[in-house]
Amino acid sequence: xxxxxxxxxxxxxxxxxxxxxxxxxxxxxxxxxxxxxxxxxxxxxxxxxxxxxxxxxxxxxxxxxxxxxxxxxxxxxxxxxxxxxxxxxxxxxxxxxxxxxxxxxxxxxxxxxxxxxxxxxxxxxxxxxxxxxxxxxxxxxxxxxxxxxxxxxxxxxxxxxxxxxxxxxxxxxxxxxxxxxxxxxxxxxxxxxxxxxxxxxxxxxxxxxxxxxxxxxxxxxxxxxxxxxxxxxxxxxxxxxxxxxxxxxxxxxxxxxxxxxxxxxxxxxxxxxxxxxxxxxxxxxxxxxxxxxxxxxxxxxxxxxxxxxxxxxxxxxxxxxxxxxxxxxxxxxxxxxxxxxxxxxxxxxxxxxxxxxxxxxxxxxxxxxxxxxxxxxxxxxxxxxxxxxxxxxxxxxxxxxxxxxxxxxxxxxxxxxxxxxxxxxxxxxxxxxxxxxxxxxxxxxxxxxxxxxxxxxxxxxxxxxxxxxxxxxxxxxxxxxxxxxxxxxxxxxxxxxxxxxxxxxxxxxxxxxxxxxxxxxxxxxxxxxxxxxxxxxxxxxxxxxxxxxxxxxxxxxxxxxxxxxxxxxxxxxxxxxxxxxxxxxxxxxxxxxxxxxxxxxxxxxxxxxxxxxxxxxxxxxxxxxxxxxxxxxxxxxxxxxxxxxxxxxxxxxxxxxxxxxxxxxxxxxxxxxxxxxxxxxxxxxxxxxxxxxxxxxxxxxxxxxxxxxxxxxxxxxxxxxxxxxxxxxxxxxxxxxxxxxxxxxxxxxxxxxxxxxxxxxxxxxxxxxxxxxxxxxxxxxxxxxx
Numbered sequence: 034x035x036x037x038x039x040x041x042x043x044x045x046x047x048x049x050x051x052x053x054x055x056x057x058x059x060x061x062x063x064x065x066x067x068x069x070x071x072x073x074x075x076x077x078x079x080x081x082x083x084x085x086x087x088x089x090x091x092x093x094x095x096x097x098x099x100x101x102x103x104x105x106x107x108x109x110x111x112x113x114x115x116x117x118x119x120x121x122x123x124x125x126x127x128x129x130x131x132x133x134x135x136x137x138x139x140x141x142x143x144x145x146x147x148x149x150x151x152x153x154x155x156x157x158x159x160x161x162x163x164x165x166x167x168x169x170x171x172x173x174x175x176x177x178x179x180x181x182x183x184x185x186x187x188x189x190x191x192x193x194x195x196x197x198x199x200x201x202x203x204x205x206x207x208x209x210x211x212x213x214x215x216x217x218x219x220x221x222x223x224x225x226x227x228x229x230x231x232x233x234x235x236x237x238x239x240x241x242x243x244x245x246x247x248x249x250x251x252x253x254x255x256x257x258x259x260x261x262x263x264x265x266x267x268x269x270x271x272x273x274x275x276x277x278x279x280x281x282x283x284x285x286x287x288x289x290x291x292x293x294x295x296x297x298x299x300x301x302x303x304x305x306x307x308x309x310x311x312x313x314x315x316x317x318x319x320x321x322x323x324x325x326x327x328x329x330x331x332x333x334x335x336x337x338x339x340x341x342x343x344x345x346x347x348x349x350x351x352x353x354x355x356x357x358x359x360x361x362x363x364x365x366x367x368x369x370x371x372x373x374x375x376x377x378x379x380x381x382x383x384x385x386x387x388x389x390x391x392x393x394x395x396x397x398x399x400x401x402x403x404x405x406x407x408x409x410x411x412x413x414x415x416x417x418x419x420x421x422x423x424x425x426x427x428x429x430x431x432x433x434x435x436x437x438x439x440x441x442x443x444x445x446x447x448x449x450x451x452x453x454x455x456x457x458x459x460x461x462x463x464x465x466x467x468x469x470x471x472x473x474x475x476x477x478x479x480x481x482x483x484x485x486x487x488x489x490x491x492x493x494x495x496x497x498x499x500x501x502x503x504x505x506x507x508x509x510x511x512x513x514x515x516x517x518x519x520x521x522x523x524x525x526x527x528x529x530x531x532x533x534x535x536x537x538x539x540x541x542x543x544x545x546x547x548x549x550x551x552x553x554x555x556x557x558x559x560x561x562x563x564x565x566x567x568x569x570x571x572x573x574x575x576x577x578x579x580x581x582x583x584x585x586x587x588x589x590x591x592x593x594x595x596x597x598x599x600x601x602x603x604x605x606x607x608x609x610x611x612x613x614x615x616x617x618x619x620x621x622x623x624x625x626x627x628x629x630x631x632x633x634x635x636x637x638x639x640x641x642x643x644x645x646x647x648x649x650x651x652x653x654x655x656x657x658x659x660x661x662x663x664x665x666x667x668x669x670x671x672x673x674x675x676x677x678x679x680x681x682x683x684x685x686x687x688x689x690x691x692x693x694x695x696x697x698x699x700x701x702x703x704x705x706x707x708x709x710x711x712x713x714x715x716x717x718x719x720x721x722x723x724x725x726x727x728x729x730x731x732x733x734x735x736x737x738x739x740x741x742x743x744x745x746x747x748x749x750x751x752x753x754x755x756x757x758x759x760x761x762x763x764x765x766x767x768x769x770x771x772x773x774x775x776x777x778x779x780x781x782x783x784x785x786x787x788x789x790x791x792x793x794x795x796x797x798x799x800x801x802x803x804x805x806x807x808x809x810x811x812x813x814x815x816x817x818x819x
Contacts, residue, residue: 035280036308036327036525038724038731039659040070040118040666044533044684046082051093051102057689058109064696065721068116068280070666072533074103075269078127082684083533084120085285086127086252088134090266107278116280118308121270123296124289129251132201132208137253140164142210144228152262154244154254156388164229167237167250168207174233180204183220183231185211204231235610239383246289247475248381258291263299274304281308283330288313288423288474291467294324301325310527314499316421321523322428328526331666332499335529337507337515338657339494339542341748342650343549344762345506348491350552354559355491358571364489366503371443373488374480375417376604382479385472386413392465396457404453411450412469414440415458422474426461433459486536487603490575494545494583498534506549509748509761513736516750520662520734530658531668531675533684538675539658541583543650547643548579550764558639565626567619570606573599577620581627582636584676589625595678596620648709649763649808655713656809657748659720660757662734672696672717673710702790705806712788712807719787723755723813730754730813739800741775747800749777756784758800760808772801785815 041061043054051074058069073084076094084094093100110117128137139147141164145157155164173181184203200216202209202224215226224231232240237250246252257263273279282304287293293311300309309326315333356363378386390409405411418439424432437455441448458469486496495502519526530539537545548555559575566574577596584592597617600607607613626632640647651674659665668675670687673695677683698708699715724731733753738744746766748759758777760766781795789806792815803810 034306034308035116037068037116037118037281037664038728039065039067039664039721040527041066041068042070042072042532042666042668044072044082044669045074045084045097046684047080047096048686050096051098051106054098055102055105055109058106058113058115060689060693060696062113062115064667064672064718065723065725066115066667067664067721067725068118069106069110070118070283071106071120073120073122073285074098075122078129079133081127082681085122086129087122087125088127088130091269093269103273103278116308117278118281118283118310119270119273119279120283120285122285123255123257123266124286125246125252125254127251128253130207131210136255138210141166141227141229142212144212151259152255152265154256156242156391159388159391160230160242162228165232165236165240165242166209166229167232167234167241168204169231169233171233173204178225178230179221180224180231183224185216185220185223202227237384238381239387241384242388244385244471246286247479248377254289256291257296257299260299263296267300267303271303274307279307281310283310283312284326285312287311289471291471294322294425297325308525314422317501317504319421322425328523328663330532331527331529331663332497332532334519334658334661334663335535336495336497336500336504337512338530338654338661339497339500339546340504340507341509341512341657342543342546342654342761343492343495343506344765345508345549347549347552348505350556351491351549354552354556355489355572355575358490358575364491366485366489366501369488370481370485371417371439373484373604374476375413377476377480377484378413378416382472382475385475386416389465389468389472392463392468393454393457396463396465399453405450407447407450408454410444411440411447411454414444414447415451415454416469416473416476417480418443419473419477422477423470424473426459426466426470430459483602484604487576487599488572488605490572490579492545492549493576493579494537494542494548497536497542509736509745512748513750516661517734517736524662524732526663528658528661528663528665529668530654530665531671531677531683532666533668533680535677535683536679537580537583538677538683539654539671540651540674540676541580541678543654544583544585544640544643544647545579546650547646547764550646550762551643554639554642558635561635562623562627562632565632566623567616569616570600573603573606574620574623576603577623578627580678581624582639584678585636585640586628587676587678589628591678591682592624592628593621595682596624598679643764645767646764649760651709651713652716652807652809653748653759653761653763655716656720656757656759656811659717659724660731660752660755660811661750662731662752664724665720667717667721672714674713703788703807707807715788716809716811720811723787723811727754727813737777737779739775739777741773741800743769743772743775743800746772747775747777751780754814756780756810756812758803758810758812760804763808772799772804775800777803779812783815784812787811787813 074093075087076089076092077084078086093103128134131138136149139149169180200211244254290296310330311326313329386409389412394404415436418436420435421432437451440451457463458466460466489502562578601609607616695714698711699718703712731752735751737749739747746762748761750757776797776799779795779798784793
């Protein structure tokens with residue numbers, strides 16, 4: 034199996050197509066990139082800017098380059114010796130425009146008798162034999178089922194999946210099929226005869242009868258556990274491997290699948306054992322199951338690097354600040370996440386809980402009395418208490434036990450029902466158990482990543498997917514132990530630092546991380562800025578202002594857009610379904626005031642105070658990402674400063690001319706007075722080129738321990754001929770007067786430092802000398818000098 038030494042993620046859109054990607058490969062190869070990594074490229078919803086809403090598995094999206102565009106990428110990649118990794122989406126399909134998705138169109142038209150009906154996870158009985166389509170707005174809804182703005186029209190020739198000449202219903206911009214022989218009468222009469230029912234948009238919360246991606250009703254889940262569905266959804270992917278267009282895959286959201294292990298085995302057979310990664314989010318201490326996959330997409334190492342660079346001594350001070358902003362009420366992270374997860378289970382995912390209840394009641398596990406009346410309540414409580422995203426029975430059964438104990442502590446009156454549920458939900462032969470596993474990850478993602486992460490403001494660089502904000506920092510000993518284990522167990526897993534899903538780009542987090550070294554200075558600045566903030570939501574204002582400072586300088590437009598999304602995700606003072614426009618306007622006004630003088634002057638003074646720490650964090654985090662066990666992914670544009678916020682901000686077009694200019698400057702060794710972006714680009718260039726040219730120098734892991742008063746500030750390890758030396762807690766290091774006589778023992782022999790071009794000999798080496806020019810060093814054996 035061919036494995037990458039590095040990847041470079043490109044977001045393929047209608048504006049940056051596969052043809053554009055093909056033209057970019059020469060530059061990426063010059064940077065040192067081994068494989069190009071493409072966002073989803075199958076046919077997606079019209080205008081999709083991400084590709085995760087696939088509407089056809091039979092072709093590459095024509096608007097983003099089509100089959101010819103993929104051919105162009107593959108041809109150039111072959112010529113350059115590069116591999117191609119593609120992101121795929123097996124869990125769900127886009128159904129926002131039904132006429133674009135032939136499968137969904139057929140199911141709506143023909144109902145459960147459609148040959149394709151089993152491809153979707155639909156509870157027909159719960160819907161009275163119909164699929165609920167919850168798209169009706171407030172002004173068009175009537176409790177008697179009458180739908181306003183509903184019209185009947187003939188279909189246009191060649192209109193996507195819709196057959197010519199058939200009647201269609203239209204609700205505003207959504208066109209829906211009409212079953213054969215049911216097109217006579219008024220639109221309301223025709224609607225009543227269909228295999229679907231139009232419902233108010235809020236009915237998705239508790240009445241939806243098809244499985245979806247999280248709470249997104251326009252993404253319907255498909256049942257790839259069925260062989261015929263797997264085959265049909267992978268026909269184009271199979272062609273990629275048959276024709277050697279693609280060498281590897283990244284599997285999106287495996288936790289949504291009924292049987293992730295079985296799916297990956299099927300994929301392994303289909304691809305002939307090709308390289309595969311899974312987007313699996315691991316909680317602290319959780320291990321990836323031994324699937325047919327090389328590892329995860331690297332959220333776990335992202336969180337570890339951030340915490341290694343965080344000053345753990347400031348946790349109490351930042352806790353105290355957060356508590357003060359909350360009016361004296363300290364945060365209990367476990368209690369907060371329980372509350373947010375339970376709200377999700379009782380709210381936007383109530384339909385999933387009720388479907389679980391129906392399957393539990395149908396299980397052959399109850400006596401004559403049947404399942405208890407509080408079964409749904411108990412299921413929701415178990416979901417709220419589940420400690421990881423999901424189990425993979427029989428693996429992970431202990432997590433169900435942990436959830437049960439926590440649930441009974443929260444709700445002792447549910448103890449008997451919870452105990453009665455365990456034999457059902459812990460039995461992999463029960464449908465309810467398999468669905469519970471698919472549902473627990475949904476509740477975790479929406480309750481923690483998309484809600485609690487926006488409510489907890491202690492240090493927001495830690496509020497990132499794959500990390501637990503309660504874990505504030507890690508020390509060198511833990512870091513080295515985890516890296517040694519990663520080298521032994523997952524040497525070909527991906528290491529990420531920024532992705533299309535990160536809530537803050539790597540260099541936004543690098544700046545926020547400096548707050549942990551100067552908590553008093555941050556509190557002083559924050560108090561000045563909070564005078565301008567709304568009186569409600571002081572902790573959210575702290576979160577927002579950390580983003581403003583971290584992304585500085587960012588435009589008003591970008592920051593206001595972030596404030597709206599972040600505040601609605603927090604779901605405390607304003608909401609997606611019920612926006613508080615006054616609160617949101619107050620946040621926008623806060624941003625406008627902060628980015629203009631005189632507040633901006635105070636912000637810039639803080640930035641100046643932390644600048645050297647920021648520069649060190651940027652380079653240290655990037656060097657660690659590039660050289661630890663596993664292989665690095667460079668998210669598009671992140672060879673330069675990556676100051677993006679949450680999507681869609683992190684999917685903005687890249688200024689490739691600027692990237693080329695930086696790459697040209699990065700050819701020369703660095704000296705005093707170095708520019709940060711040039712230095713970062715050179716770091717990426719030298720590390721990627723070294724990995725590509727000498728993969729054998731990255732096949733081991735040995736910590737190199739520093740000795741001296743400043744030893745705790747040095748991170749050093751030997752990968753087997755490539756040595757990393759990085760700085761942690763740089764502001765505290767400067768405050769103590771620098772490295773002093775602290776040393777690191779380099780292995781014997783001749784070494785060359787790739788960023789500055791210096792030549793060194795092994796032995797005891799003063800860090801003050803090694804890191805005289807830069808806060809990081811990347812060394813490789815100089816065989817020409819030996």
